[in-house]
Amino acid sequence: MRSTIRVSLVEDELMFRRMLEQLLHGRPGLSLAHSVGGAQEAALVITPGSTDVVVVDVALEDGDGVALAARLQRSDPDLGVLLLSAQDSLSAFMLAQDAAPKPWSYLSKRSSFAITTLVRAITAADRGEQVIDPYLVGRSAARSDSQVSRLTPAQFRVLSLVAQGLTNEAIAEELGVVVRSVENHLLVIYRVLGLVVDGRNRRVLATLAFLRQTSRVAGR
Structure with a gap:
């Protein structure tokens, strides 16, 4: 450095x-x-x-x-x-x-x-x-996390694996599907959550939305 x-x-x-x-x-x-x-x-x-x-x-x-x-x-x-x-x-x-x-x-x-x-x-x-900007990311995630409940069980499972840090290839292996299927699931998930930024940042924001939603449920 x-x-x-x-x-x-x-x-x-x-x-x-x-x-x-x-x-x-x-x-x-x-x-x-x-x-x-x-x-x-x-x-x-x-x-x-x-x-x-x-x-x-x-x-x-x-x-x-x-x-x-x-x-x-x-x-x-x-x-x-x-x-x-x-x-x-x-x-x-x-x-x-x-x-x-x-x-x-x-x-x-x-x-x-x-x-x-x-x-x-x-x-x-x-x-x-x-x-x-963490302030802006927080606002975007806050808007997205309320949409997590709209995901299907299969989509929620994919998102949970994303939140664990798995790559698309690892998720495909875990679920026994092809990588393309995972990619298609993620495109739908991003659309449901209202995330329209590039792939890397959509993944981060989707993970934040998942974690915020699940932590609220766990705290009830």
């Missing part, structure tokens, strides 16, 4: 960008490489090898923050990406996943005010790991 993570900020809201600068200033293990107000300036100053993690607002006045992040990461595959959004939902993150060459982290601007949350997300992005 590198001793200092070089961070570049791309945020068009000046007051918010200044706040982020103050949060990061003097923070052990972090240094501010660039702080710019738009996509065009970012494309000029953030060159391959000049920064380790770019923190980008998804909605910039002069361009698409998601498209900018994708371009920067394609030109510098080691670059970590942390997306920020003013929306208190995962919708922007869901749309961003198709553009991401590798896992990106995502925080609402509300959560980025917490320095520990911000630093954890930056550190994860530098490692190539993914942090999704």
Whole structure:
């Protein structure tokens, strides 16, 4: 792990960008490489090898923050990406996943005010790991867990095995079915739970919904 993570900020809201600068200033293990107000300036100053993690607002006045992040990461595959959004939902993150060459982290601007949350997300992005705003994940899971009771017994069994950490292949072996059958079950489960994010995150959110629902039943 590198001793200092070089961070570049791309945020068009000046007051918010200044706040982020103050949060990061003097923070052990972090240094501010660039702080710019738009996509065009970012494309000029953030060159391959000049920064380790770019923190980008998804909605910039002069361009698409998601498209900018994708371009920067394609030109510098080691670059970590942390997306920020003013929306208190995962919708922007869901749309961003198709553009991401590798896992990106995502925080609402509300959560980025917490320095520990911000630093954890930056550190994860530098490692190539993914942090999704726990507040937003909790809200999504809360909406989903009430739908768990609508699953058929077979679907509930598949979800319980997912919650145990089994892969699709292991679930197929456990149930004595082909992997394709498990995949089809999961697609229906995700639809019932209202989960429309990418496969990896749907699996996490479905597990959270299952655990929340079963813990409530057990506590009755």
